[in-house]
Amino acid sequence: MDHFQGAIPGFNAYGIAAGGGAGMALAEWVAKGEPPFDLWPVDIRRFGRPHFDDDWIRTRTIEAYGKHYTMAWPSEEHDSGRPCRKSPLYDTLHTKGAVFGEKLGWERPNWYADTSAGEEQRDIYTFERPNWHVPVGREHNACRNAAVLFDQTSFAKFALKGPDAEAALSWIASNDVAKPVGSLIYTQMLNDRGGIECDLTCVRVAEDEYYIVTGTGYATHDFDWISKNIPDGMNAQLVDVTSSYAVLSLMGPKARDILQAVTNDDVSNAAFPFGKAKTIGIAGCPVNALRVTYVGELGWELHLPVEYATTVYAALHAAGAEHGLIDAGYRAIETLRLEKGYRAWPSDIGPDHTPDEAGLGWAVKLKKDIPFKGRAAVEEQRQGKLKKMLATFTTEGDVILSGRETIYRNGERVGYISSAGYGHTIGKSIAMGYVRCDEGLDRAYILDGDYELEVATVRVPCTVSLAPLFDPKMERVKV
Numbered sequence: 001m002d003h004f005q006g007a008i009p010g011f012n013a014y015g016i017a018a019g020g021g022a023g024m025a026l027a028e029w030v031a032k033g034e035p036p037f038d039l040w041p042v043d044i045r046r047f048g049r050p051h052f053d054d055d056w057i058r059t060r061t062i063e064a065y066g067k068h069y070t071m072a073w074p075s076e077e078h079d080s081g082r083p084c085r086k087s088p089l090y091d092t093l094h095t096k097g098a099v100f101g102e103k104l105g106w107e108r109p110n111w112y113a114d115t116s117a118g119e120e121q122r123d124i125y126t127f128e129r130p131n132w133h134v135p136v137g138r139e140h141n142a143c144r145n146a147a148v149l150f151d152q153t154s155f156a157k158f159a160l161k162g163p164d165a166e167a168a169l170s171w172i173a174s175n176d177v178a179k180p181v182g183s184l185i186y187t188q189m190l191n192d193r194g195g196i197e198c199d200l201t202c203v204r205v206a207e208d209e210y211y212i213v214t215g216t217g218y219a220t221h222d223f224d225w226i227s228k229n230i231p232d233g234m235n236a237q238l239v240d241v242t243s244s245y246a247v248l249s250l251m252g253p254k255a256r257d258i259l260q261a262v263t264n265d266d267v268s269n270a271a272f273p274f275g276k277a278k279t280i281g282i283a284g285c286p287v288n289a290l291r292v293t294y295v296g297e298l299g300w301e302l303h304l305p306v307e308y309a310t311t312v313y314a315a316l317h318a319a320g321a322e323h324g325l326i327d328a329g330y331r332a333i334e335t336l337r338l339e340k341g342y343r344a345w346p347s348d349i350g351p352d353h354t355p356d357e358a359g360l361g362w363a364v365k366l367k368k369d370i371p372f373k374g375r376a377a378v379e380e381q382r383q384g385k386l387k388k389m390l391a392t393f394t395t396e397g398d399v400i401l402s403g404r405e406t407i408y409r410n411g412e413r414v415g416y417i418s419s420a421g422y423g424h425t426i427g428k429s430i431a432m433g434y435v436r437c438d439e440g441l442d443r444a445y446i447l448d449g450d451y452e453l454e455v456a457t458v459r460v461p462c463t464v465s466l467a468p469l470f471d472p473k474m475e476r477v478k479v
Contacts, residue, residue: 022042024036025037025039034191034192035351037351037352038195038346038350038351038352040221040346040350040351043221045220045221045224046217046220046221047104047220048104048105048217048219048220049085049104049105050081050084050085050104050105056081056084056105059080059081060078060080060081062080063078063079063080064078073125073126073127074125074127074130074402075123075125075130075331076123076125077101077102077110077123078102081105082100082102082107083100083102083107084102084105084106084107085104085105085106085107085154086106086107087106087107087151087153087154087246087309088153088246088306088307088309088310089151089153089246089309089310089313090107092310092313093109093112093151093327096112096327097112097113097114097115097119097121098110098111098112098121098327098329099111099112099113099121099122099123099132099329101330103154103216103217104154104216104217104219106153106154106216108151108152108154108216108329108330109150109151109327109329109330110123110132110329110330110331111132111135111136111139111328111329111330111331111332112135112139112326112327112328112329113132113135114135114138119131119135127400127402128400129398129400132331133422136329136331136332136335136424137335137422137424138326139326139327139328139329139331139332140328140332140335140336140424140425141424141425142252142324142325142326142328143251143252143295143297143328143332143336144252144253144297144336144425145252145253145324146252146253146254146323146324146325146326147250147251147252147253147254147255147258147320147323147324147325147326148250148251148252148325148326148327148328148332149248149249149250149251149313149316149317149320149325149326149327149328150248150249150251150327150328150329150330150332150333151246151247151248151313151327152247152248152249152301153245153246153247153248153306153309154216155213155214155215155216155242155247156213156214156215156216156218156219156222156223156240156242157211157212157213157214157240157241157242157244157245157303158211158212158214158222158223158226158238158239158240158241158242159209159210159211159212159238159239159241160209160210160212160226160236160237160238161206161208161209161210161236161237161239162208162234162235162236162237163208163235163236164234164235164236165208165209165210165236166178166207166208166210167231167234167236168230168231168234168236169202169210169236170370170372171229171230171231171371171372171373172189172225172226172229172230172372172373173185173187173188173189173202173372174187174188174189174190174355174363174364174365174372174373174374174375174378175187175188175363175364175365176365176368176370177202177204177210178370179204180204181204181205181206181207182204182276182277182278183203183204183275183276183277184201184202184203184275184276184277184290184291184292185201185202185203185204186200186201186292186363187199187200187201187202187363188349188355188360188363188364189222189225189226189229189373189374190354190355190372190373190374190375190377190378191351191373191374192373192374192376192377193351193354193374193377194354194355194374194377194378194380194381195350195351195352195353195354195374196345196349196350196351196353196354196355196358196360197225197351198214198218198221198222198225198226198345199214199215199343199345199349200212200213200214200215200222201213201214201290201292203277203288203290205277205288211277211288211303212226213290213301213303215345218345219240219242223238223240226238229373243306244305244306245288245303245304245305245306246303246304246305246306246308246309247301247302247303247304248301248302248304248309248312248313248316249299249300249301249302250299250300250302250316251293251295251297251298251299251300252297252298252299252325253297253298253476254320254323254324254325255297255298255299255300256268256269256298257323258316258319258320258323258325259289259300259316261319262282262283262315262316262319263280263281263282263287264281265278265280265281267280267289267300269478269479272289272291273291273478274291274292274477274478275291275292276291277289277290277291282302282304282312282315282316283308283311283312283314283315284308284311285304285305285308285311285312286304286305287302287303287304287308287312288302288303288304289301289302289303290302290303293477294333294336294337294342295332295333295336295337295340296336296337296339296340296342296468296470296471296476296477297336297476297477298476298477298479334421335421335422335423335424338392338419338420338421338423338430338432338469339423339425339426339430339468339469339470340468340469340470340471341359341392341432341467341468341469343358343359343360343390343432344419347403347418347419348390348418348419348432349390353388353390353434354377354378354381355378356378356381356382356386357386357387357388357389357390357434358390359389359390359466361378364378366378366379366382384440385439385440385441385442386440386441386442387436387437387438387440387441388415388434388435388436388437388441389434389435389441389442389443389446389466390418390432390433390434391432391433391434391435391446391464391465391466392430392431392432392464392465392466392468392469393407393417393430393431393432393433393451393453393462393463393464393465394423394426394428394429394430394431394462394463394465394469395428395429395431395453395460395461395462395463396428396461399429399453399455399460400429400455401417401420401421401429401430401431401453401455402420403417403418403419403420403431404416404417405417405420405431405433405453405454405455406453406454407433407435407451407452407453408451408452408453408454408459409435409449409450409451410449410450411452414435414436414437415433415434415435415436416433416434417431417432417433417453418432418433418434419431419432420432423469423470425470426469426470430469431453431462435449435464443466446464446466447464447466449464451463451464
Protein backbone atom coordinates (compact mmCIF):
# COMPACT_ATOMS: atom_id res chain seq x y z
CA MET A 1 0.00 0.00 0.00
CA ASP A 2 2.97 2.35 0.40
CA HIS A 3 2.96 3.67 -3.16
CA PHE A 4 -0.85 3.81 -3.49
CA GLN A 5 -1.15 6.41 -0.75
CA GLY A 6 0.91 8.91 -2.72
CA ALA A 7 -1.61 9.06 -5.53
CA ILE A 8 -4.06 11.20 -3.57
CA PRO A 9 -1.79 14.23 -2.84
CA GLY A 10 -0.98 14.41 -6.53
CA PHE A 11 -4.51 15.76 -7.10
CA ASN A 12 -4.50 18.40 -4.37
CA ALA A 13 -4.38 21.32 -6.80
CA TYR A 14 -7.41 20.07 -8.74
CA GLY A 15 -9.77 19.44 -5.85
CA ILE A 16 -13.02 17.55 -6.21
CA ALA A 17 -13.00 17.80 -10.00
CA ALA A 18 -10.60 14.86 -10.20
CA GLY A 19 -12.30 12.85 -7.45
CA GLY A 20 -14.20 10.37 -9.63
CA GLY A 21 -11.31 9.52 -11.89
CA ALA A 22 -8.83 9.40 -9.03
CA GLY A 23 -11.08 7.08 -7.04
CA MET A 24 -11.56 4.71 -9.98
CA ALA A 25 -7.84 4.59 -10.79
CA LEU A 26 -6.83 4.14 -7.17
CA ALA A 27 -9.35 1.34 -6.61
CA GLU A 28 -8.07 -0.58 -9.63
CA TRP A 29 -4.47 0.04 -8.54
CA VAL A 30 -5.21 -1.45 -5.10
CA ALA A 31 -7.24 -4.37 -6.45
CA LYS A 32 -4.88 -5.38 -9.27
CA GLY A 33 -1.50 -4.36 -7.87
CA GLU A 34 -0.69 -1.91 -10.68
CA PRO A 35 -2.41 1.17 -12.13
CA PRO A 36 -4.90 0.65 -14.98
CA PHE A 37 -3.04 3.16 -17.16
CA ASP A 38 -0.08 5.52 -16.95
CA LEU A 39 -0.41 7.50 -13.70
CA TRP A 40 3.18 8.72 -13.53
CA PRO A 41 2.24 12.39 -12.83
CA VAL A 42 0.58 11.31 -9.55
CA ASP A 43 2.74 8.29 -8.68
CA ILE A 44 4.53 8.60 -5.32
CA ARG A 45 7.54 6.97 -6.97
CA ARG A 46 8.16 10.20 -8.88
CA PHE A 47 9.68 11.51 -5.63
CA GLY A 48 13.24 11.02 -4.41
CA ARG A 49 15.70 11.79 -1.66
CA PRO A 50 15.01 15.54 -1.37
CA HIS A 51 11.40 14.75 -0.49
CA PHE A 52 12.46 13.25 2.84
CA ASP A 53 13.19 16.79 4.08
CA ASP A 54 10.11 18.73 5.16
CA ASP A 55 11.81 22.10 4.71
CA TRP A 56 12.71 21.28 1.10
CA ILE A 57 9.17 20.08 0.42
CA ARG A 58 7.63 23.26 1.87
CA THR A 59 9.92 25.45 -0.21
CA ARG A 60 9.13 23.59 -3.44
CA THR A 61 5.40 23.31 -2.70
CA ILE A 62 5.02 27.07 -2.26
CA GLU A 63 6.58 27.64 -5.68
CA ALA A 64 4.66 24.83 -7.38
CA TYR A 65 1.30 25.88 -5.95
CA GLY A 66 1.98 29.51 -6.79
CA LYS A 67 2.55 28.53 -10.43
CA HIS A 68 -0.74 26.68 -10.72
CA TYR A 69 -2.40 29.50 -12.67
CA THR A 70 0.67 31.24 -14.08
CA MET A 71 2.02 30.93 -17.62
CA ALA A 72 3.57 27.51 -18.21
CA TRP A 73 6.63 28.12 -20.38
CA PRO A 74 8.28 25.46 -22.55
CA SER A 75 11.26 23.90 -20.71
CA GLU A 76 10.53 25.92 -17.57
CA GLU A 77 12.59 24.96 -14.50
CA HIS A 78 11.82 25.28 -10.81
CA ASP A 79 13.85 27.83 -8.81
CA SER A 80 13.10 26.72 -5.26
CA GLY A 81 15.15 24.36 -3.11
CA ARG A 82 18.23 24.76 -5.28
CA PRO A 83 20.97 23.77 -5.40
CA CYS A 84 20.37 20.49 -3.60
CA ARG A 85 22.23 17.49 -5.04
CA LYS A 86 25.38 18.41 -6.96
CA SER A 87 27.96 16.60 -9.04
CA PRO A 88 31.59 17.07 -7.91
CA LEU A 89 31.97 19.13 -11.11
CA TYR A 90 29.19 21.59 -10.31
CA ASP A 91 31.40 24.57 -9.47
CA THR A 92 33.78 23.86 -12.35
CA LEU A 93 30.97 23.69 -14.87
CA HIS A 94 29.23 26.77 -13.48
CA THR A 95 32.44 28.73 -13.97
CA LYS A 96 32.54 27.52 -17.57
CA GLY A 97 29.08 28.92 -18.30
CA ALA A 98 26.78 26.04 -17.39
CA VAL A 99 23.10 26.87 -17.04
CA PHE A 100 21.66 24.22 -14.78
CA GLY A 101 18.32 22.52 -14.68
CA GLU A 102 17.05 20.33 -11.85
CA LYS A 103 15.63 16.84 -11.70
CA LEU A 104 14.86 14.93 -8.50
CA GLY A 105 17.04 17.43 -6.63
CA TRP A 106 20.05 17.00 -8.94
CA GLU A 107 21.62 20.04 -10.57
CA ARG A 108 22.30 19.13 -14.22
CA PRO A 109 23.94 21.30 -16.91
CA ASN A 110 21.28 22.02 -19.54
CA TRP A 111 23.50 24.18 -21.75
CA TYR A 112 26.58 26.37 -21.71
CA ALA A 113 26.61 30.12 -22.29
CA ASP A 114 29.61 31.77 -23.93
CA THR A 115 29.76 34.68 -21.52
CA SER A 116 32.82 36.12 -23.28
CA ALA A 117 30.62 36.61 -26.35
CA GLY A 118 27.88 38.26 -24.32
CA GLU A 119 25.53 35.31 -23.90
CA GLU A 120 23.51 35.49 -20.70
CA GLN A 121 24.05 32.56 -18.34
CA ARG A 122 20.37 32.00 -17.65
CA ASP A 123 17.19 30.72 -19.28
CA ILE A 124 14.97 33.36 -20.87
CA TYR A 125 11.57 31.73 -21.43
CA THR A 126 9.54 32.30 -24.56
CA PHE A 127 7.27 30.55 -27.05
CA GLU A 128 9.66 31.59 -29.82
CA ARG A 129 13.22 30.32 -30.28
CA PRO A 130 14.77 30.58 -26.79
CA ASN A 131 18.09 32.18 -25.91
CA TRP A 132 19.69 28.74 -25.63
CA HIS A 133 18.83 27.72 -29.20
CA VAL A 134 22.15 28.85 -30.70
CA PRO A 135 24.35 27.58 -27.81
CA VAL A 136 22.65 24.18 -27.91
CA GLY A 137 23.22 24.11 -31.66
CA ARG A 138 26.89 24.77 -31.00
CA GLU A 139 27.08 21.82 -28.62
CA HIS A 140 25.02 19.63 -30.96
CA ASN A 141 27.34 20.29 -33.90
CA ALA A 142 30.44 19.70 -31.78
CA CYS A 143 29.08 16.26 -30.91
CA ARG A 144 28.46 15.47 -34.56
CA ASN A 145 31.81 16.80 -35.80
CA ALA A 146 34.32 16.58 -32.94
CA ALA A 147 33.54 15.53 -29.37
CA VAL A 148 31.65 16.66 -26.27
CA LEU A 149 31.63 15.76 -22.60
CA PHE A 150 28.34 15.41 -20.75
CA ASP A 151 28.24 15.33 -16.94
CA GLN A 152 25.57 12.68 -16.32
CA THR A 153 26.45 11.94 -12.71
CA SER A 154 22.76 12.19 -11.84
CA PHE A 155 21.98 8.88 -13.58
CA ALA A 156 20.27 6.46 -11.19
CA LYS A 157 22.51 3.42 -10.67
CA PHE A 158 21.72 0.09 -9.01
CA ALA A 159 23.63 -3.08 -8.26
CA LEU A 160 21.69 -6.35 -8.50
CA LYS A 161 23.76 -9.04 -6.84
CA GLY A 162 23.35 -12.61 -5.65
CA PRO A 163 23.44 -16.22 -6.87
CA ASP A 164 20.04 -15.76 -8.53
CA ALA A 165 20.75 -12.34 -10.08
CA GLU A 166 20.60 -13.68 -13.65
CA ALA A 167 17.40 -15.64 -13.05
CA ALA A 168 15.70 -12.71 -11.34
CA LEU A 169 16.66 -10.18 -14.01
CA SER A 170 15.72 -12.63 -16.77
CA TRP A 171 12.17 -12.65 -15.39
CA ILE A 172 11.93 -8.87 -15.00
CA ALA A 173 13.67 -7.78 -18.24
CA SER A 174 12.11 -8.30 -21.67
CA ASN A 175 15.50 -8.53 -23.42
CA ASP A 176 17.99 -11.36 -22.93
CA VAL A 177 20.30 -10.58 -20.00
CA ALA A 178 21.90 -14.05 -19.86
CA LYS A 179 25.01 -12.67 -21.56
CA PRO A 180 28.74 -13.07 -20.80
CA VAL A 181 30.45 -10.85 -18.24
CA GLY A 182 31.26 -7.52 -19.88
CA SER A 183 28.05 -7.42 -21.92
CA LEU A 184 25.83 -4.36 -22.02
CA ILE A 185 22.10 -5.00 -22.49
CA TYR A 186 19.49 -2.39 -23.38
CA THR A 187 16.10 -3.56 -22.17
CA GLN A 188 12.59 -2.66 -21.20
CA MET A 189 10.71 -4.05 -18.21
CA LEU A 190 7.05 -4.73 -18.88
CA ASN A 191 3.83 -4.91 -16.93
CA ASP A 192 1.32 -7.72 -17.47
CA ARG A 193 -0.33 -5.72 -20.27
CA GLY A 194 2.98 -5.53 -22.12
CA GLY A 195 3.37 -1.82 -21.27
CA ILE A 196 6.84 -0.42 -20.70
CA GLU A 197 7.43 0.25 -17.01
CA CYS A 198 11.20 0.76 -17.21
CA ASP A 199 13.65 1.54 -20.00
CA LEU A 200 17.27 1.07 -18.97
CA THR A 201 20.71 -0.43 -19.47
CA CYS A 202 22.14 -3.44 -17.64
CA VAL A 203 25.83 -4.34 -17.52
CA ARG A 204 26.88 -7.81 -16.47
CA VAL A 205 29.89 -7.10 -14.27
CA ALA A 206 30.17 -10.60 -12.76
CA GLU A 207 28.44 -13.98 -12.92
CA ASP A 208 26.38 -12.97 -9.91
CA GLU A 209 26.08 -9.20 -10.42
CA TYR A 210 24.56 -6.62 -12.77
CA TYR A 211 25.10 -2.86 -12.81
CA ILE A 212 21.86 -1.12 -13.84
CA VAL A 213 21.66 2.45 -15.16
CA THR A 214 18.40 4.37 -15.60
CA GLY A 215 17.16 7.95 -15.84
CA THR A 216 17.65 10.49 -13.07
CA GLY A 217 13.96 11.06 -12.44
CA TYR A 218 13.06 7.38 -12.28
CA ALA A 219 15.35 6.27 -9.47
CA THR A 220 12.54 5.57 -7.00
CA HIS A 221 10.16 4.14 -9.59
CA ASP A 222 12.61 1.75 -11.23
CA PHE A 223 14.14 0.60 -7.96
CA ASP A 224 10.66 -0.18 -6.68
CA TRP A 225 9.65 -2.01 -9.86
CA ILE A 226 12.76 -4.20 -9.94
CA SER A 227 12.84 -5.00 -6.23
CA LYS A 228 9.14 -5.90 -6.05
CA ASN A 229 9.32 -8.16 -9.10
CA ILE A 230 12.22 -10.33 -7.94
CA PRO A 231 10.46 -13.71 -7.71
CA ASP A 232 9.87 -15.09 -4.23
CA GLY A 233 12.59 -17.40 -3.05
CA MET A 234 15.30 -16.03 -5.32
CA ASN A 235 18.54 -14.89 -3.69
CA ALA A 236 19.19 -11.52 -5.33
CA GLN A 237 19.58 -8.12 -3.65
CA LEU A 238 19.11 -4.70 -5.22
CA VAL A 239 21.19 -1.79 -3.88
CA ASP A 240 21.04 1.88 -4.93
CA VAL A 241 24.63 2.99 -5.66
CA THR A 242 23.76 6.29 -7.38
CA SER A 243 25.77 8.51 -5.04
CA SER A 244 28.90 6.36 -5.31
CA TYR A 245 29.62 7.03 -8.98
CA ALA A 246 30.09 10.03 -11.22
CA VAL A 247 29.38 9.67 -14.93
CA LEU A 248 31.17 11.49 -17.75
CA SER A 249 29.84 10.70 -21.22
CA LEU A 250 32.43 11.24 -23.96
CA MET A 251 30.67 11.36 -27.33
CA GLY A 252 31.58 12.25 -30.90
CA PRO A 253 33.71 11.06 -33.83
CA LYS A 254 36.89 12.13 -31.98
CA ALA A 255 35.92 10.31 -28.77
CA ARG A 256 38.25 7.35 -29.38
CA ASP A 257 41.23 9.60 -30.11
CA ILE A 258 40.68 11.41 -26.82
CA LEU A 259 40.02 8.30 -24.75
CA GLN A 260 43.03 6.46 -26.16
CA ALA A 261 45.23 9.42 -25.22
CA VAL A 262 44.37 9.09 -21.52
CA THR A 263 44.43 5.30 -21.08
CA ASN A 264 46.87 2.49 -21.76
CA ASP A 265 43.97 0.11 -22.41
CA ASP A 266 43.08 -0.69 -26.00
CA VAL A 267 39.85 1.10 -26.94
CA SER A 268 39.92 0.22 -30.63
CA ASN A 269 36.72 -1.11 -32.16
CA ALA A 270 38.19 -4.60 -32.35
CA ALA A 271 39.21 -4.64 -28.68
CA PHE A 272 36.25 -2.68 -27.35
CA PRO A 273 33.19 -3.08 -29.60
CA PHE A 274 29.80 -1.44 -29.22
CA GLY A 275 27.62 -2.96 -26.51
CA LYS A 276 30.51 -3.96 -24.27
CA ALA A 277 31.82 -2.70 -20.93
CA LYS A 278 35.15 -3.08 -19.19
CA THR A 279 37.30 -1.41 -16.58
CA ILE A 280 40.04 0.87 -17.89
CA GLY A 281 42.50 3.17 -16.15
CA ILE A 282 42.44 6.96 -16.53
CA ALA A 283 44.70 9.22 -14.44
CA GLY A 284 44.96 6.62 -11.69
CA CYS A 285 41.21 5.96 -11.62
CA PRO A 286 39.52 2.61 -12.28
CA VAL A 287 36.81 3.58 -14.77
CA ASN A 288 33.91 1.35 -15.76
CA ALA A 289 33.65 2.30 -19.44
CA LEU A 290 30.38 1.49 -21.24
CA ARG A 291 30.44 1.56 -25.05
CA VAL A 292 26.94 2.93 -25.55
CA THR A 293 25.26 6.07 -26.87
CA TYR A 294 22.04 8.06 -26.56
CA VAL A 295 23.15 10.71 -29.08
CA GLY A 296 23.95 8.59 -32.12
CA GLU A 297 27.73 8.97 -32.11
CA LEU A 298 30.78 6.94 -31.20
CA GLY A 299 31.27 7.22 -27.47
CA TRP A 300 31.53 5.88 -23.98
CA GLU A 301 29.81 6.47 -20.68
CA LEU A 302 32.60 6.60 -18.09
CA HIS A 303 31.37 5.53 -14.64
CA LEU A 304 33.87 6.24 -11.88
CA PRO A 305 34.07 6.73 -8.11
CA VAL A 306 33.00 10.30 -7.29
CA GLU A 307 36.34 11.20 -5.68
CA TYR A 308 38.05 10.88 -9.08
CA ALA A 309 35.58 13.02 -11.04
CA THR A 310 37.53 16.26 -11.19
CA THR A 311 40.81 14.46 -11.97
CA VAL A 312 39.36 12.42 -14.86
CA TYR A 313 37.44 15.45 -16.17
CA ALA A 314 40.68 17.47 -16.31
CA ALA A 315 42.57 14.65 -18.02
CA LEU A 316 39.91 14.29 -20.72
CA HIS A 317 39.85 18.01 -21.43
CA ALA A 318 43.63 18.21 -21.57
CA ALA A 319 43.71 15.42 -24.14
CA GLY A 320 40.64 16.71 -25.97
CA ALA A 321 41.75 20.30 -26.50
CA GLU A 322 43.44 19.52 -29.83
CA HIS A 323 40.39 17.55 -30.98
CA GLY A 324 37.81 20.28 -30.33
CA LEU A 325 36.33 18.78 -27.16
CA ILE A 326 33.79 21.01 -25.40
CA ASP A 327 31.28 20.56 -22.58
CA ALA A 328 27.65 20.01 -23.52
CA GLY A 329 24.36 19.75 -21.67
CA TYR A 330 21.07 17.91 -21.52
CA ARG A 331 19.30 20.06 -24.08
CA ALA A 332 21.87 19.01 -26.67
CA ILE A 333 21.28 15.39 -25.66
CA GLU A 334 17.61 15.97 -26.45
CA THR A 335 18.21 17.44 -29.93
CA LEU A 336 20.72 14.71 -30.75
CA ARG A 337 18.52 11.82 -29.62
CA LEU A 338 15.54 13.16 -31.58
CA GLU A 339 17.57 13.02 -34.80
CA LYS A 340 18.38 9.39 -34.02
CA GLY A 341 14.84 8.49 -33.07
CA TYR A 342 15.82 7.30 -29.59
CA ARG A 343 12.79 6.99 -27.33
CA ALA A 344 12.39 8.72 -23.97
CA TRP A 345 10.45 7.36 -20.97
CA PRO A 346 7.77 8.43 -20.02
CA SER A 347 7.02 10.74 -22.94
CA ASP A 348 7.52 8.47 -25.98
CA ILE A 349 7.25 5.14 -24.16
CA GLY A 350 5.56 4.16 -20.93
CA PRO A 351 3.08 1.81 -19.23
CA ASP A 352 0.47 2.42 -21.96
CA HIS A 353 2.85 1.57 -24.82
CA THR A 354 4.19 -1.84 -25.79
CA PRO A 355 7.59 -2.51 -27.38
CA ASP A 356 6.01 -3.34 -30.75
CA GLU A 357 3.97 -0.11 -30.74
CA ALA A 358 7.12 1.84 -29.89
CA GLY A 359 9.27 0.18 -32.57
CA LEU A 360 11.29 -1.65 -29.93
CA GLY A 361 10.13 -5.18 -30.61
CA TRP A 362 13.68 -6.15 -31.58
CA ALA A 363 14.64 -5.84 -27.90
CA VAL A 364 12.15 -8.51 -26.76
CA LYS A 365 13.40 -12.10 -26.38
CA LEU A 366 10.40 -13.90 -27.87
CA LYS A 367 12.67 -16.08 -30.04
CA LYS A 368 14.11 -17.64 -26.88
CA ASP A 369 12.17 -19.96 -24.61
CA ILE A 370 12.68 -17.74 -21.57
CA PRO A 371 9.66 -16.66 -19.50
CA PHE A 372 9.47 -12.99 -18.52
CA LYS A 373 6.88 -10.63 -17.10
CA GLY A 374 4.67 -9.32 -19.89
CA ARG A 375 5.60 -12.03 -22.40
CA ALA A 376 2.05 -13.33 -22.79
CA ALA A 377 0.75 -9.84 -23.62
CA VAL A 378 3.43 -9.26 -26.26
CA GLU A 379 2.74 -12.67 -27.84
CA GLU A 380 -1.00 -11.98 -27.90
CA GLN A 381 -0.50 -8.58 -29.51
CA ARG A 382 1.61 -10.13 -32.27
CA GLN A 383 -1.31 -12.37 -33.22
CA GLY A 384 -3.26 -9.36 -34.47
CA LYS A 385 -2.73 -5.87 -35.81
CA LEU A 386 -1.29 -2.94 -33.90
CA LYS A 387 -3.64 -0.05 -33.22
CA LYS A 388 -0.92 2.56 -32.83
CA MET A 389 2.69 3.02 -33.88
CA LEU A 390 5.32 5.59 -32.94
CA ALA A 391 6.50 7.71 -35.85
CA THR A 392 8.80 10.68 -36.40
CA PHE A 393 7.72 13.90 -38.10
CA THR A 394 9.66 16.85 -39.52
CA THR A 395 8.51 20.27 -40.64
CA GLU A 396 10.00 22.76 -43.07
CA GLY A 397 10.71 26.37 -42.21
CA ASP A 398 10.87 27.92 -38.76
CA VAL A 399 8.02 25.96 -37.18
CA ILE A 400 8.51 25.62 -33.41
CA LEU A 401 7.30 22.36 -31.92
CA SER A 402 6.97 21.95 -28.16
CA GLY A 403 5.04 18.69 -27.79
CA ARG A 404 1.35 17.73 -27.54
CA GLU A 405 0.56 19.13 -30.99
CA THR A 406 -2.27 17.23 -32.70
CA ILE A 407 -1.35 14.86 -35.54
CA TYR A 408 -3.61 14.78 -38.62
CA ARG A 409 -3.48 12.02 -41.23
CA ASN A 410 -5.39 12.70 -44.44
CA GLY A 411 -7.28 15.43 -42.60
CA GLU A 412 -8.33 13.30 -39.62
CA ARG A 413 -7.00 13.47 -36.06
CA VAL A 414 -4.94 10.37 -35.32
CA GLY A 415 -2.81 11.27 -32.29
CA TYR A 416 -0.59 13.85 -30.66
CA ILE A 417 3.12 14.62 -30.33
CA SER A 418 4.89 12.98 -27.39
CA SER A 419 8.20 14.87 -27.65
CA ALA A 420 9.62 17.54 -29.92
CA GLY A 421 12.60 19.75 -30.56
CA TYR A 422 14.98 20.94 -33.25
CA GLY A 423 17.47 18.89 -35.25
CA HIS A 424 20.50 21.09 -35.78
CA THR A 425 22.13 18.62 -38.17
CA ILE A 426 19.14 18.24 -40.46
CA GLY A 427 18.00 21.85 -39.96
CA LYS A 428 14.38 21.00 -39.19
CA SER A 429 11.99 20.77 -36.26
CA ILE A 430 11.42 17.17 -35.18
CA ALA A 431 8.53 15.53 -33.37
CA MET A 432 7.68 12.01 -32.28
CA GLY A 433 4.19 10.72 -31.65
CA TYR A 434 1.81 7.78 -32.01
CA VAL A 435 -0.43 7.39 -35.06
CA ARG A 436 -3.60 5.56 -34.00
CA CYS A 437 -6.18 3.52 -35.90
CA ASP A 438 -8.75 1.34 -34.14
CA GLU A 439 -9.07 -0.92 -37.21
CA GLY A 440 -5.36 -1.70 -37.10
CA LEU A 441 -2.34 -0.36 -38.94
CA ASP A 442 1.10 -1.29 -40.23
CA ARG A 443 4.17 0.40 -41.69
CA ALA A 444 2.50 0.90 -45.07
CA TYR A 445 -0.48 2.62 -43.44
CA ILE A 446 1.84 5.01 -41.60
CA LEU A 447 3.98 5.88 -44.61
CA ASP A 448 1.11 6.23 -47.11
CA GLY A 449 -0.65 9.09 -45.33
CA ASP A 450 -0.45 12.85 -45.78
CA TYR A 451 0.30 14.46 -42.42
CA GLU A 452 -0.16 17.80 -40.71
CA LEU A 453 0.56 19.03 -37.19
CA GLU A 454 -1.66 21.59 -35.53
CA VAL A 455 0.68 24.23 -34.12
CA ALA A 456 -1.03 27.05 -32.21
CA THR A 457 -4.30 26.43 -34.15
CA VAL A 458 -2.49 26.38 -37.53
CA ARG A 459 -2.12 23.15 -39.47
CA VAL A 460 1.42 22.73 -40.71
CA PRO A 461 2.38 20.14 -43.36
CA CYS A 462 4.94 17.60 -42.17
CA THR A 463 6.83 14.55 -43.37
CA VAL A 464 6.59 11.18 -41.62
CA SER A 465 9.38 8.64 -41.09
CA LEU A 466 9.74 5.30 -39.31
CA ALA A 467 13.52 5.29 -39.66
CA PRO A 468 16.04 7.46 -37.80
CA LEU A 469 16.53 10.81 -39.50
CA PHE A 470 20.29 10.65 -38.92
CA ASP A 471 22.60 7.69 -39.56
CA PRO A 472 19.84 5.08 -39.86
CA LYS A 473 22.37 2.25 -40.37
CA MET A 474 24.28 3.06 -37.15
CA GLU A 475 27.50 3.46 -39.13
CA ARG A 476 28.80 6.27 -36.90
CA VAL A 477 28.01 4.46 -33.66
CA LYS A 478 29.69 1.13 -34.36
CA VAL A 479 33.01 2.21 -35.93
